[in-house]
Amino acid sequence: MQVGVLSACSHSGLVDRGTHYFHTMNNDYGITTNSKHYTCMIDLLGRAGRLDDALNLMKNMPFEPDGATWGALLGASRIHGNTELAEKAAKMVFRMEPENAGMYVLLSNLYAASGRWSDVSTMRLKMRDTGIKKVPGYSWVEVQNKFHVFSVGDSTHADTVRIYGYLEELYMKLKQEGYICSAKLVLHDVEEEEKEHMLRYHSEKLAVAFGIVNTPPGGRPIRVFKNLRVCADCHNVIKHISKIEGRLIIVRDSHRFHHFSKGICSCGDYW
Known part of the structure; x- marks a missing residue:
């Protein structure tokens, strides 16, 4: 229970409240803090910078x-771009949990955002040599009591033409509003145009697009689930979709629920 409260504070940016709860656990209620409590506090402070x-x-x-x-x-x-501290932390994680694919990905993300492509390649080689594979991301959406599953760049769905057509029209509208894709999220040393193309067809965008084109305007909320954390670019795009289409879009990723409505997310862009 205490871990849940501290975690909620961490993902909501409630630093003072989380710190208060942490200190009163032992002082006021005699609850012995353990490693999970400390991990939540380190996450809380770290996310806040x-x-x-x-x-x-x-x-x-x-x-x-x-x-x-x-x-x-x-x-x-990784969130705050501190490469030196990230490398120190990664070194310790790799020593304790050498098969933790998520940590390799986090460090690769930071290297890519800094343009350190040789280090990104080194991380890929380490993963390959140790047999570690990144968990593939996928999203699914329920429409008319049937689940539809999508992976990044998925072109196997029967509605692929409508989905991709909708996203093409959407991106024209987004650019008119000044949208700029988060190209730094792409872990490949390619041209900016190619990076934008790679981001455009993430699984959560495909799932939301499918929900839009297959439900009536102003209808029931579109509910999408993703097995990993929603990326910042998808989060930004889905906010725009909720405003453009006038729809409530609910996305449940590996961290929390996101309720998108009128161009705003319930997480306040802090997750």
Whole structure:
């Protein structure tokens, strides 16, 4: 229960409240803090950009940090572009959990955002040599009591032509509104135009597009599920879709529910 409360504070940016709960656990209620509580606090501080505070808390823990704790620090370092701290955290995670594919991906993301393509290639080689495979992302949406599953760049669905046609028209509208794709999310050293094309057909965008073209305007909410965390570019695009189409779009990713309506997400762009 305590972990759930601290985690909720972390994903909502409630730093002061989370810190208060953490300190009162033992002082007021006699609850002994464990590694999971500390991991939540390091994640809370790190997400808020207080990386030094997160690192100091880790150093003062009454026990040695585990892979999850270092992973939280790595994730926060990736969000705020601190490559030096990310590399330090990744080194510890790889030592404790050498088969943790997610940590390789996080560090690769940071290298790609910094334009360090040789380091991205090195990470790929390490994953290949150790037999580690990235978990493929996929999304699914329920329409008329039937589930439809999509992967990135999926062209196997019977409605592919309508889905891709809708997204082509959508991106013309988005550019008119000043939309700029988050090209730094692409882990390949290719031209900007190719990066935009690769981002355009992420699985959650395909699922939302399918829901739009197969349900009446102003109808029931479109509910999409994804097995991984929704990427920042998809999050931004779906906000626009909710405004353009006047639809409530609910996306459940691996972290939380996102309720998109009128161009705004319930997470406040903090997740």
